[in-house]
Amino acid sequence: MSRHFRAQYPVLAVIAAMSAACSSAPGGEAPGDDWVEKNEDLSTVPTYEQYRDEARRTILGRDVFVVETDMLFSDEAKLLDYYNERYTDPVDKSIINVASGNRDTRSSPKNIRYCFSAGWGQNQGTYTAPDLEPVRIAIQQAMEAWEGIANVQFVYMSALDGATCSTSGANPGVDFIVQHYSDSNTAIGPFPSNSWSNQRLLVPTSGIGRLLAIHEVGHALGFRHEHTHSGASPRCSESGTYEELTAFDTDSVMKYSDCTVSQAINGTELSALDAIGARVAYGPPDWWWAVIVN
Ligand SMILES: [Zn+2]
Numbered sequence: 181m182s183r184h185f186r187a188q189y190p191v192l193a194v195i196a197a198m199s200a201a202c203s204s205a206p207g208g209e210a211p212g213d214d215w216v217e218k219n220e221d222l223s224t225v226p227t228y229e230q231y232r233d234e235a236r237r238t239i240l241g242r243d244v245f246v247v248e249t250d251m252l253f254s255d256e257a258k259l260l261d262y263y264n265e266r267y268t269d270p271v272d273k274s275i276i277n278v279a280s281g282n283r284d285t286r287s288s289p290k291n292i293r294y295c296f297s298a299g300w301g302q303n304q305g306t307y308t309a310p311d312l313e314p315v316r317i318a319i320q321q322a323m324e325a326w327e328g329i330a331n332v333q334f335v336y337m338s339a340l341d342g343a344t345c346s347t348s349g350a351n352p353g354v355d356f357i358v359q360h361y362s363d364s365n366t367a368i369g370p371f372p373s374n375s376w377s378n379q380r381l382l383v384p385t386s387g388i389g390r391l392l393a394i395h396e397v398g399h400a401l402g403f404r405h406e407h408t409h410s411g412a413s414p415r416c417s418e419s420g421t422y423e424e425l426t427a428f429d430t431d432s433v434m435k436y437s438d439c440t441v442s443q444a445i446n447g448t449e450l451s452a453l454d455a456i457g458a459r460v461a462y463g464p465p466d467w468w469w470a471v472i473v474n
Contacts, residue, residue, distance in 0.1 A: 431451040
């Protein structure tokens with residue numbers, strides 16, 4: 181799954197360069213080029229001893245193990261557990277959509293532009309759109325949540341709000357729009373690979389809370405429903421192609437509470453595995469490196 185590591189994570193090259201300047205950090209042993217390179221090759225299975233020795237680090241004077249760029253284990257027993265889960269008793273890997281053979285990620289993840297359509301709070305004939313302000317607040321809080329765990333940045337193109345913010349004509353200069361629609365309860369988030377006319381995060385007449393917004397923004401980043409995971413219980417299949425990035429996570433923001441009953445989301449905050457999956461897809465947020473590299 182990481183064979184495209186370097187291509188997908190230009191930030192790693194920056195980190196490799198940064199680490200040279202960090203060699204005098206407490207503990208003395210900052211990650212170097214090899215630290216990055218060794219995470220690239222997953223085509224052969226290392227012995228546990230090789231895996232452990234390559235993962236060994238001293239960070240801030242503490243002996244720890246770091247694998248897959250950003251997973252840190254403070255004791256060897258936990259590292260061994262992880263090794264076994266990964267290699268000897270593998271669990272398939274948050275879920276990202278796959279389009280044309282590639283992970284369906286935003287092409288400019290540090291500049292994901294959006295705007296709000298016209299007509300909020302107004303009668304649309306068959307329905308009344310919710311007020312803009314609470315919708316805007318929930319969606320922006322959701323964006324901040326994703327920005328806090330992965331290398332993504334949303335940019336509010338407020339000057340385009342209103343009639344210009346529409347997918348019915350030419351793109352005014354955004355990656356997706358936020359629009360109200362007639363459904364009373366169901367929100368919809370657009371995958372990055374959607375056509376321009378479908379780059380719409382749709383908000384139902386009942387509005388959208390922060391946790392539902394986190395789920396929909398997750399779709400806008402390419403993430404699919406966790407309950408389609410091969411390890412899910414209960415599991416509900418969906419059409420399309422996807423890639424499993426982490427082990428099944430019952431706490432995922434991308435999972436329905438019980439997909440056999442309804443489309444109600446878990447209603448959870450971003451989980452530890454959501455964060456790992458997001459970093460596999462987009463790389464870590466900038467603050468991450470201050471923790472790992474120091
Ligand atoms: Zn969904």
